[in-house]
Amino acid sequence: MRRFTSVLAIALIHALATISSADLIVDNGPATSTSFRIGGANSQVEAVTWSQTTNAINASITALIGSVDGSAETVDAYLLEDVPTNVIATNAGVTVGNFASAADFTPVSLFSGLSLDGGHAYAIVLFNTDTTGDVNVRWSVGGGTTNGAGTFAGASFSNSPNTNVTNPYLSSFTPSASPLGFSVNGTVVPEPSTLALSLCSLALLGVGRRFRRKA
Numbered sequence: 001m002r003r004f005t006s007v008l009a010i011a012l013i014h015a016l017a018t019i020s021s022a023d024l025i026v027d028n029g030p031a032t033s034t035s036f037r038i039g040g041a042n043s044q045v046e047a048v049t050w051s052q053t054t055n056a057i058n059a060s061i062t063a064l065i066g067s068v069d070g071s072a073e074t075v076d077a078y079l080l081e082d083v084p085t086n087v088i089a090t091n092a093g094v095t096v097g098n099f100a101s102a103a104d105f106t107p108v109s110l111f112s113g114l115s116l117d118g119g120h121a122y123a124i125v126l127f128n129t130d131t132t133g134d135v136n137v138r139w140s141v142g143g144g145t146t147n148g149a150g151t152f153a154g155a156s157f158s159n160s161p162n163t164n165v166t167n168p169y170l171s172s173f174t175p176s177a178s179p180l181g182f183s184v185n186g187t188v189v190p191e192p193s194t195l196a197l198s199l200c201s202l203a204l205l206g207v208g209r210r211f212r213r214k215a
Helices: 002-017 192-214
Strands: 026-029 031-038 046-051 057-067 073-083 089-096 106-118 120-127 136-142 145-147 150-158 174-176 183-188
Touching: 002 120, 026 150, 031 046, 057 089, 057 120, 073 106, 089 106, 106 120, 106 183, 145 150, 183 192
Parallel strands: none
Antiparallel strands: 026 145, 026 183, 031 136, 046 120, 046 150, 057 106, 057 136, 057 183, 073 089, 073 120, 150 174
């Protein structure tokens, strides 16, 4: 009985481990010395996209953004799923600190507690509602890309007159060659079939043990 209990415990641990075996979804960082503008006279909008390969819960998103005008600024953040009109989360007035250059930017929290679905594309869109004068808010370019439960798809931008100031995520975007710095992390959840297979394995272990005892 003790041997069976040990085997069952090991199998159960293995099944549960598949739920939290990885937490990195996608990461572009650390920051480099360059950056891209958000807002300002050109009403510039910036965006990054990635493809989610596995379901994830309790996901959080940060971005390497900051202000270079000597004071803190704010940006509006939008999270889209699959199509530009499908906004699944909004965070208005995200405060970004002041930094000397884009190379000094630290991650700013945009979203948390998200559920992300495997097989779907996601996009983060950032916009500074201050569209007058110089551009003070910047999004730093990321370094190397690390893919986990997701794959970085690309970055894009929109300048006036292609910017939709009222709904920035509906702007006409142009692909960018620079991977903007951001990070997505969460608890990876196995596909239902994988979890069902693990549970069936546990059940078969129990049945096998009962037959051996009767024999």
